[in-house]
Amino acid sequence: MAERPATILVADDDPRILQLLRAFLESLGYRALLSQTGNDAVQLAQENVPDLVILDVMMPQMDGFEVCRQLRNDTRTSHVPILMLTSRVALEAKLAGFESGADDYVTKPFELAELRARIRALLRRSRELQVRSPLTGLPGNRLLLEELRHRIQRGQPFAFLYLDIDYFKAFNDAYGFLRGDEAIRLLGQLIRETVEELGSPDDFVGHIGGDDFGVVTLPEHAEAICRRVIERFDASIGSLYDPADLERGYLRGYDRHGVPHRFPLMTISIGVVASVERAFADPEEVSRTATEMKQYAKRFPGSNYAVDQRGRKPPRVVTPERRGRRPSATIAVCGGERDLLGLIQIEMEKSGHQVSLFARGEELLEACRTAPPSLVVLDASQQGASVWVLCRELRALEGLKYRPILLLSTDPEDEERAFHAEADAFLLKPFSLKRLVACIDDLLARAPNHTPQSGERDGNCSGG
Structure with a gap:
C-alpha cells in the first residue's frame, strides 16, 4: 500500500508566493493547503491537522509568531513541525520565531533546493519522533x-x-x-x-x-x-x-x-x-x-x-x-449586583443547594451568627460596608471559622486582598457559570467534616 502523501499547510499573505509553493510542493508529491491570513491558518490547521506548516512571519490580522504560539498551545497541532519564512535577517527576528515554537527558519528570498531539503528534514524528524499516540491521537x-x-x-x-x-x-x-x-x-x-x-x-x-x-x-x-x-x-x-x-x-x-x-x-x-x-x-x-x-x-x-x-x-x-457533593449544602450570597446574585442562586439550586441572598453585609452577619451556612459567596461590590471588613468579621465568627468563603471581583489586584482578608478562593469577573460551579463544588468537597485543629484548612481554588 502506497504511503499517504504528507499534507503541508502554507500561510502567506502574498498570493504569488502561495501559488509558487503550491506548485512546488505538489511537484514533490505533497498535498498543499493554502491560507492568506493568520486566523485562517490556525482554523485550517485545527480542522485538517497537517504534517508540516510553512508560515510567513508578516501577515494581516495575526502575525506568524502568534499563529505559531496558538498552534503550539493546541493539543491537536502542538506536535506539527513549523518552518517560518521571513524577509528579516536580524538575529532578534529568528530568536523570536524559535521562542514562539518554530522548528526551523528560511530567509526570503529563498532557494527552492534549500527549502526542499529543510522540508524533508523536518518531515523525517517528525516521523522518527512519533510524537502522537496512534491509540488516542494525543501528544506523547x-x-x-x-x-x-x-x-x-x-x-x-x-x-x-x-x-x-x-x-x-x-x-x-x-x-x-x-x-x-x-x-x-x-x-x-x-x-x-x-x-x-x-x-x-x-x-x-x-x-x-x-x-x-x-x-x-x-x-x-x-x-x-x-x-x-x-x-x-x-x-x-x-x-x-x-x-x-x-x-x-x-x-x-x-x-x-x-x-x-x-x-x-x-x-x-x-x-x-x-x-x-x-x-x-x-x-x-x-x-x-x-x-x-x-x-x-x-x-x-x-x-x-x-x-x-x-x-x-x-x-x-x-x-x-x-x-462527593454534599446534599442540600447551604450557601449564603451577598453583594450589590442583584442580577448576578440571582444567576448564582438559580445555578446553585440546580445542584440541589439551598441559597440565601443578602443585599447588605449587616444582614449576612446576623444570619450567619444564627445559622452558619456551608459556604459564603461575597461580591466585592457591596452596599455600604467594606467587603474586606465583612470578610474578616465573617471569619471571626465561631461557626464560620473553617467554612469556605469565595470572593468575586472585577479587579485582579483584589486577589491578594482577598487572601489577606482570609477568603478561601477568588474569582475574577466576568466568569462563566461553569467555572463558578466548579469552584464552589471544589470548596464544598474540601471543607472539613469536623471542626479541625489549627492549620488543617486546605488550600484555595483561586482563578479567573
Whole structure:
C-alpha cells in the first residue's frame, strides 16, 4: 500500500508566493493547503491537522509568531513541525520565531533546493519522533516533557496531573487488549473533554503511554479537573464490563506471581503537583513527584487524587467521601449586583443547594451568627460596608471559622486582598457559570467534616 502523501499547510499573505509553493510542493508529491491570513491558518490547521506548516512571519490580522504560539498551545497541532519564512535577517527576528515554537527558519528570498531539503528534514524528524499516540491521537511523552520544561524555564505557574487506571492489567487479561484499548481511549476522551470544559486554552493533555496520561494546567483548575474526570470515569467505565462481572463487582484473575485474586472494577488514581507549592528544577522532578502522589492515592479504595503539599503539610488525598457533593449544602450570597446574585442562586439550586441572598453585609452577619451556612459567596461590590471588613468579621465568627468563603471581583489586584482578608478562593469577573460551579463544588468537597485543629484548612481554588 502506497504511503499517504504528507499534507503541508502554507500561510502567506502574498498570493504569488502561495501559488509558487503550491506548485512546488505538489511537484514533490505533497498535498498543499493554502491560507492568506493568520486566523485562517490556525482554523485550517485545527480542522485538517497537517504534517508540516510553512508560515510567513508578516501577515494581516495575526502575525506568524502568534499563529505559531496558538498552534503550539493546541493539543491537536502542538506536535506539527513549523518552518517560518521571513524577509528579516536580524538575529532578534529568528530568536523570536524559535521562542514562539518554530522548528526551523528560511530567509526570503529563498532557494527552492534549500527549502526542499529543510522540508524533508523536518518531515523525517517528525516521523522518527512519533510524537502522537496512534491509540488516542494525543501528544506523547516527549511533547509533554517539553511543555513542562517550557513552563519551568519561563517561570509560569502550572499544575501537573498524572492519571493512571487502577486494576487495568486484570481487566486487560480478562477481556483482551482490544477492550483494554477501549478503556484507554475512553479515559483519554474524558480527560480531553473535561480540560476543554474546565481548563484554559493553554492547557496541555498528553498520553504518556499505556493507561497513563498527563495534564498541564493552571494550579487553580487542577482539582476541579480531577474531580470531574473521576466523576465521569466512574459513571462510564461499567459499560465496558460484562453484565455478570459488573453485577458481581469484581473480576477473578491472577497476580504477577500466579496467585488468584479478586480484582475490583477499574478506578483511577491521580497525582497532583503544582509550582505554587515548590520550585521545580526540571520536568523529571515534576514527574517523580507526581508519581509519588499517584502511588499515594492508590493506597485508598476507589478513585482518588492526591495533592502534593509538602513544604507546608502532608499530601492531601481526596477520597470519594470527601469528593462527593454534599446534599442540600447551604450557601449564603451577598453583594450589590442583584442580577448576578440571582444567576448564582438559580445555578446553585440546580445542584440541589439551598441559597440565601443578602443585599447588605449587616444582614449576612446576623444570619450567619444564627445559622452558619456551608459556604459564603461575597461580591466585592457591596452596599455600604467594606467587603474586606465583612470578610474578616465573617471569619471571626465561631461557626464560620473553617467554612469556605469565595470572593468575586472585577479587579485582579483584589486577589491578594482577598487572601489577606482570609477568603478561601477568588474569582475574577466576568466568569462563566461553569467555572463558578466548579469552584464552589471544589470548596464544598474540601471543607472539613469536623471542626479541625489549627492549620488543617486546605488550600484555595483561586482563578479567573
